[in-house]
Amino acid sequence: MPIFRNMNDLKKHLQQKINNALVNEVAQVVKSTESKAVKDTVYDAYSPRYYVRRGNHGGLSDESNLRAELLDDGILQVQNLTPPNPEYPYPALKSTVAEGVEYGREYTFFNPGPRPFTKSTVNELDMTGDHIAALEKGLQRQGIKTK
Numbered sequence: 001m002p003i004f005r006n007m008n009d010l011k012k013h014l015q016q017k018i019n020n021a022l023v024n025e026v027a028q029v030v031k032s033t034e035s036k037a038v039k040d041t042v043y044d045a046y047s048p049r050y051y052v053r054r055g056n057h058g059g060l061s062d063e064s065n066l067r068a069e070l071l072d073d074g075i076l077q078v079q080n081l082t083p084p085n086p087e088y089p090y091p092a093l094k095s096t097v098a099e100g101v102e103y104g105r106e107y108t109f110f111n112p113g114p115r116p117f118t119k120s121t122v123n124e125l126d127m128t129g130d131h132i133a134a135l136e137k138g139l140q141r142q143g144i145k146t147k
Contacts, residue, residue: 001143014144015073021138022076027068029134030078030125035061037120042101045115051088058082060097060117080118 004010038061043053056062065082080098100106104114125131136146 017139017142017144018074018135019070020142021135022074023068023070025134025138025141026076026131027078029130030076030121031063031066031068033124033130034066034078034080034117034121035063037117037124041117041120042115046112051085054085059085060101 002013004013035056042060043055053059054062058065060080060082062082065080066078067081068076068078071077080096082097084097098118101115102118104111139146
């Protein structure tokens with residue numbers, strides 16, 4: 001365990017550990033929670049007749065389309081950057097697939113309305129506290145004891 005000469009050094013050390021846990025353990029929990037929220041909020045809303053969903057193979061619920069980025073100390077941003085399906089027979093979306101689905105925009109032939117999977121993700125995390133448990137796990141992995 002390092003020895004700290006002042007509170008600023010301790011704060012800096014702890015912030016580095018928190019940031020590390022955010023981009024590793026917390027990001028993974030957020031991604032898996034969002035993937036499930038897409039299935040529950042988006043895919044279960046209706047079954048498409050004009051296209052085949054990509055699902056976990058390049059689609060909206062595919063965790064590889066979710067990008068986690070540390071914006072600043074203690075601030076993690078997770079974005080769903082799913083690109084439009086290149087085999088989709090209708091005009092390309094002007095926004096990301098996530099924006100189109102989240103807000104119900106740009107559906108020219110059928111509009112199921114907004115399917116707010118991001119809100120569902122946040123609600124699930126608030127209810128379960130899985131993101132907090134992931135932060136604690138990440139801190140413990142780095143030798144920081146938590147209650």
